[in-house]
Amino acid sequence: MRRVARSLILHELSERTRDRWVLVISVLFAVLASAVTLYGRSAGAKAVGLTGPSLVTLASLFVPLVALILSHDAIVGESERNTLGLLLSLPIGRMEMVWAKFIGRSLALSAAVLLGFGSAGIFAGAVSRQVLWPLLLPTLLLGLAFLSLGLLLSVLYKRQVSAASAVVVVWFVLVFFYDLGLLGVLVISDGAVSQGVMRTLVLANPAGLFRMQMMEVFIGTQGLEQLGLTARVPSLGVLAALWSVWIVGPVLLGGWILLRKKVI
């Protein structure tokens, strides 16, 4: 990796960790995660069953939000401040710059997630190993997928305020309405849509992928079957491929669009 890219990664990390909104939502996530684990610990033997799903819900709401806030202005923000041209006047390629920004902001996101789970870990006691450790990597992957989406939007929009509006819409659609939509499809079709199709549709959304993966961890296959869900989480290879597509795809697409732009 070249000097400029390395410097940009550090710069992004340093700048993003100073962002008020990122700090506020990260601290809120940490406080709520701590509260959930503290409450769950009092449940004794049922602690894992209570704390795990609650933390999954919390992470699936907050982490995408932090990620989108972190990334929505990555390119459009520079462009509005007239510093995009200045950055690209350095010895760095457009694609390389997009990746450096992604990596720098990924480090900031990882810090936010670690702050949340770290503070929860203080209160988790013995539950920590069973709940927090299995959550950590998928939560980071979920965050990276949304970070990548936010970065793509920051390339597509010409104004930061438009990009900010777009990420709010994306967050609502993928985190809230997507599942409701699927439920609606099931109700309207009166069960005509097969479990396989539904499973594919769930996996087509990173938030759905994350929830499904974590449900199996905390409830287990039998638990899912008791809920009437026969769908299985894909194999590790397919999971890795799906997360890779969600994380790498939008960044690559964003970089490609920037590469093809005639005017910066």
Added chain:
Amino acid sequence: MKSLSLRDISVRFGEVQALDRVEISLEAGQICMLVGPNGAGKSTLLKVLLGLVRPEQGELHIDQQMAVQDYAFREKIGYLPENVAFSENLTGWQVLSFFARARGVRKERIEEVLRFVSLEHAARRAVRGYSRGMRQRLGLAVAILTEPMLLILDEPTGGLDQEGLSVLWEVLRVWREAGRMVLLSTHDIALLERRVDQMCVFKRGRICARGTPLELREMAALPIQIYLTFDDEKVITRLRTLEVLSSWITEVEEKKEQGVFQVRLVIPSHALLDYVQQQSLFSSDIRGFRMEEPTLDEVYERLLEMF
């Protein structure tokens, strides 16, 4: 890098021909100023040079050799964008530190540059507390950090107060004396007249006039105004009998409080020598003399009308 030229540059944005076969060249120690109305193509040309706009056609030549805007080229340039606004969360020092790390510049140079742009006292303050002029000086500091062979300044005078302008004049002086090059675009023509070697006037994507400010003045051939003051009105009557001079008299004003008469002459730029010869006939009667040359702004307006 001793010389640089952009040849035959054409850029089209949809239906708009932003640049049409534009050529510019710069030698070491030269400062070139691009002027023209908004949208005439000045900033686009700077961006072509930076590799931020891809032209339909054209070539970059460095030291008479064809070149590309590769990383080695970018190491040699410093750029100040128009209305630059760095991240509000960072301090001036942090902004410069990033560019210094990215450019491989030692930390001591940051201190030097901060002193040069008179921002050493504000270096530890967040950029959000900076005035527009301070932000512009910070941008200038970023541009000169590596002492680049080529400085590209897009509207460098924007938002600068007198202190900021002094910093900019010093940058231009140092760059010229060190045998480096500066290419800048501006609307503040008059401010920069005596500080540039070459001027290119842009109009609708073409360079309609180029040369030193003096050459452009000659090209525009705008008249010169001379104000003469006399004690006696009879001198004016005598002036009117001088065949050549009489045609230049446009206004006679009696200044009652001072008890003098003022004559305004508008002389074609090429006829200044004729005037001097005529003046010898009545110079002993002149009580006051004032000459007004056209400003470079007026020259620029005239050139835009001409081409």
